[in-house]
Amino acid sequence: MGALAAERHRIVVIGGGPGGYESAIAGAQLGADVTLVERVGVGGSAVLTDVVPSKTLIATAEAATQVQSSDELGLQYFVRDDADNPRRPEMAVNLGKLNQRILRLAQNQSDDMRLNLKDRGVRIVEGLGRIAAPGVVSVSTGENGQEFDRIEYDTLVVSVGASPRELPTAKPDGDRILTWKQLYNLQETPEHLIVVGSGVTGAEFASAYRALGIKVTLVSSRDRVLPGEDKDAADVIEEVFKRNGMNVLSKTRAESVVVDGDEVVVTLSDGAEVRGSHCLMAVGSVPNTNGLGLERAGVKTTDSGHIIVNRVAGTSVPNIYAAGDCTNFFPLASVASTQGRTAVFHALGDEVHPITLRNVASNVFTYPEIATVGWQEKDIEEGKRTGRVYKLDLAQNPRAKMQGFRDGFVKLIAGNNLGTIVGGVVVAPRASELLLALSIAIEQRVTVDEFASSWAVYPSLSGSMVDAARDMHVRDA
Structure with missing residues (x-):
């Protein structure tokens, strides 16, 4: 042996x-x-310290979002006071336990x-x-x-x-100024979390902590959040962020972050200051x-x-x-x-x-999620590839209506000649689970007509992908 x-x-x-x-x-x-x-x-x-912890946090944030939107679905929670009158309870986050x-x-x-x-x-x-x-x-x-x-x-x-990139003017201390590895040491809920960086990491944490009821300010050096993602998808996420009460500061850079007593002070490139209880630095790795x-x-x-x-x-x-x-x-x-x-x-x-x-599938775990695979619309616009782009809003989808959300869409990219599917974007809750069908279609060079002949359950969110493929059908000459 x-x-x-x-x-x-x-x-x-x-x-x-x-x-x-x-x-x-x-x-x-x-x-x-x-x-x-x-x-x-x-x-x-x-x-x-990264993927598994952050997605576990996001799972709790998703549950919080569902609780907060339950009233729209006809569900109401209440407790009774000493006089037996119903009172609406408040949702609290036990961050230490979480x-x-x-x-x-x-x-x-x-x-x-x-x-x-x-x-x-x-x-x-x-x-x-x-x-x-x-x-x-x-x-x-x-x-x-x-x-x-x-x-x-x-x-x-x-x-x-x-490892998380650290800036010399914003040194993490593990207490008030944090990297994403240090967030899980917090025992008390931040009163006001300032997130520096609006890429995938910054957007995911900003989305999760806002869903948990924490005041969040997101500092973005670009003109929109998630600058590397599909523009329509990023616009949806930014709109949801602002509607949910997040303060999004665009086109401004954090020059420095310092601790001042029990606060952090973020000085922006225009000289303005933002004060909060904690700051998450999400500026790359x-x-x-x-x-x-x-x-x-x-x-x-x-x-x-x-x-x-x-x-x-x-x-x-x-x-x-x-x-x-x-x-x-x-x-x-x-x-x-x-x-x-x-x-x-x-x-x-x-x-x-x-x-x-080109065929790698990726996902941004905000709420809603952004799932992408293959060639994107910007590639078509920039002439890197020829193709057709079709977008179908999920607001028309019956399952989306039943579940009480209206933000999101399906976007398909197909070749001009054979109609082969070469890319796609899905913006929806659990978009990461919906994307697999498009990923397989791209790997197997499926056309929009072939995809449209697939059977989708009715009602289902995946049905919108089949509907989009049907809408892209072009009659043979």
């Missing part, structure tokens, strides 16, 4: 987030000798992932992994800690993730590649420190791969997972499907 084990392909994975986890699973599945090195816990930041649940669920997910790895024979080493020399990973107890292990590899997968030893192995990076990879997650060094937010690819957990699997399949000679970024 010893001789056979020594001949097994040795894979070392640095980082146990979605990319590293899937790399290890794939390696074990294909019979390799796999070692995973992780310093914060299996699942990495995505599970312990954050305990968030961290507990994150840890449970991490524990489940660790157990799955061990069941598959993956060796897990807790520590900070670095490239000591080509073919060798060094493991230490921390940044300046003592080395306690050296592991040789045939293939290395680097999946070390990224930086890859955790500094000090990793990439230069020792000859791995090329961008000026920002992101590892340059190709469509099979390969780096500039043949036996070193990289996955996730530390790469110059697409910073999504689903992409990281696919990169991780693809890297190992490629390294071990299994069948590989290079990742097509």
Whole structure:
């Protein structure tokens, strides 16, 4: 057995987030000798401090939204006072209890992932992994800690993730000025949360905390929130934000954030000041590649420190791969997972499907959600691709009326000639669950007529996607 084990392909994975986890699973599945090195816990930041916690928070916010809109559906809640008169109760958020649940669920997910790895024979080493020399990973107890292990590899997968970007004029203190990793340490509900940054992270947290009844001010340096998303979708979200009482400050940048007693003071680029109880800094992220030893192995990076990879997650060094937010690819957990699997399949000679970024599905977990896949309307407008765009508002959908929401739409993008579906946007509650049909249609090159021949349940939100496809039918000449 010893001789056979020594001949097994040795894979070392640095980082146990979605990319590293899937790399290890794939390696074990294909019979390799796999070692995973992780310093914060299996699942990495995505599970312990980022994706899983934030979406758990958002799930509570969705429940709060449903409670607040229940009156429109004919449901009324009341309590009786001492005189037996009905009184409308107020909804309160126990943030300490909510954050305990968030961290507990994150840890449970991490524990489940660790157990799955061990069941598959993956060796897990807790520590900070670095490239000591080509073919060798060094493991230490921390940044300046003592080395306690050296592991040789045939293939290395680097999946070390990224950390919140910090501005020198707005240093997080973990108390009043916070990164998204520090939010879950709060025990008391903020009286007024100022969110700096209106990208996906900023918009998601602003949406969730406002739904929980917290006063929120969103500072956006651009002319609208979510500048990277479909314009019509972003306009819907901004309208909902403002209707729900959020203060949205557009075209202004936060120059500095300081603590003043029990308040934070955000100074804007026009000299104005905004005061609140807490400030969330959501101004991007930086890859955790500094000090990793990439230069020792000859791995090329961008000026920002992101590892340059190709469509099979390969780096500039043949036996070193990289996955996730530390790469110059697409910073999504689903992409990281696919990169991780693809890297190992490629390294071990299994069948590989290079990742097509154009077909990646993504979602913004605001309320309502924005789900997108494929080519977008701006691509058509900018001449990057020819095609037709059709938008159908969900306000016409009977299921939407039953559920009591009116904000959202379905947008399809199809080719001019054959009518092949090449892109789409869905704005709706749980749009992330509705998008799969469009994602499959794009991967399988389905036309709008073929999609329109599918059977959608009546009534259903997905029925609007079929209706949109029907409306895009063009009679043959």
